[in-house]
Amino acid sequence: MTTSYKPTTTEQLSLAFELYNRIPKGRKVTAKQLQTELAIAGIERDIRTIQRNLDVVVQYLGVDKDARDKPYGYSRRIGEQIILDPRELTLLQLAKSALVQQLPSSLEHAIESAFSFILDQPRSYTGTQPPQGGQTKVKATTESITKPEYITALFEPIAVALTHQKQISFALQDGESLEQVSPVGLITAYNEFYLVYQNTFNEYDDLPIKDITHLKVLTFHFDYPSDFKLSEYQLKSKAVNCSFANSASTINIRQ
Structure with missing residues (x-):
């Protein structure tokens, strides 16, 4: 029986911050767009993994999720300090x-x-x-x-x-x-x-x-x-x- 790989806590945190650093202020970005940006940086993740980690980022890192229409849009709150990747x-x-x-x-x-x-x-x-x-x-x-x-x-x-x-x-x-x-x-x-x-x-x-x-x-x-x-x-x-x-x-x- 094969077992699926479970990422370590460090890997999960690293992915969350990689996502956070790519979420802009004043405009929205989708999970698919973030997945593409990560792939360019050599970080390959499926879309469900991206979405799960975005939920964590929204909950803990001051990111807003616009769920009124699909695909959902993510943006940083205006009052947050600008952090550049x-x-x-x-x-x-x-x-x-x-x-x-x-x-x-x-x-x-x-x-x-x-x-x-x-x-x-x-x-x-x-x-x-x-x-x-x-x-x-x-x-x-x-x-x-x-x-x-x-x-x-x-x-x-x-x-x-x-x-x-x-x-x-x-x-x-x-x-x-x-x-x-x-x-x-x-x-x-x-x-x-x-x-x-x-x-x-x-x-x-x-x-x-x-x-x-x-x-x-x-x-x-x-x-x-x-x-x-x-x-x-x-x-x-x-x-x-x-x-x-x-x-x-x-x-x-x-x-």
């Missing part, structure tokens, strides 16, 4: 970095004020240690990205790994694979997204994200290197050795 946080950081470059310096204070709420976002991973090295994890230039569709499946796991300081493993188009490396930055430059990482020899390297065919976020936490500055990092993936110290702005992520 790693994907949303990273997107806003990239947007802020690009604005700083495009607008005059006289508007820098206004930009800082407009994006001030992202500084207060919790960034601790599932554990006891606080986040580290938060000043230079994301950087953007103003060039448009060439064929950005490839980033869809990879952006969220990369954002999770950067935000929560989790090691990653990934496979490349040429068949090579890298195991247990530490992501330290995300750069947009030369019309591409680049992942900057520290390898197992404690060396820094990078590659275009479009070269990655599969990426997995591991459970291993890493200490962000105190001697690394993304603002001074020179991309190795390009034939032209270009320093970003002056050509791209750095997003501030306060601990």
Whole structure:
């Protein structure tokens, strides 16, 4: 006789918070939409499991359920503090970095004020240690990205790994694979997204994200290197050795 798998309490809580982090304010989202978002993040659950956990979220986490029409809609209460998931946080950081470059310096204070709420976002991973090295994890230039569709499946796991300081493993188009490396930055430059990482020899390297065919976020936490500055990092993936110290702005992520 076969027995069905019963998730642990930790797994159940983790799923509930994954759902909560994806429920917006001011508009509604359905269970099916949340299921799709979780699948993109690599979390596969059937619709009944999603619905059961949404009932828990509604009961305990200040989420409203609109049951007047099907499919039911879920939204956070307006009075609740805005909590961003790693994907949303990273997107806003990239947007802020690009604005700083495009607008005059006289508007820098206004930009800082407009994006001030992202500084207060919790960034601790599932554990006891606080986040580290938060000043230079994301950087953007103003060039448009060439064929950005490839980033869809990879952006969220990369954002999770950067935000929560989790090691990653990934496979490349040429068949090579890298195991247990530490992501330290995300750069947009030369019309591409680049992942900057520290390898197992404690060396820094990078590659275009479009070269990655599969990426997995591991459970291993890493200490962000105190001697690394993304603002001074020179991309190795390009034939032209270009320093970003002056050509791209750095997003501030306060601990």
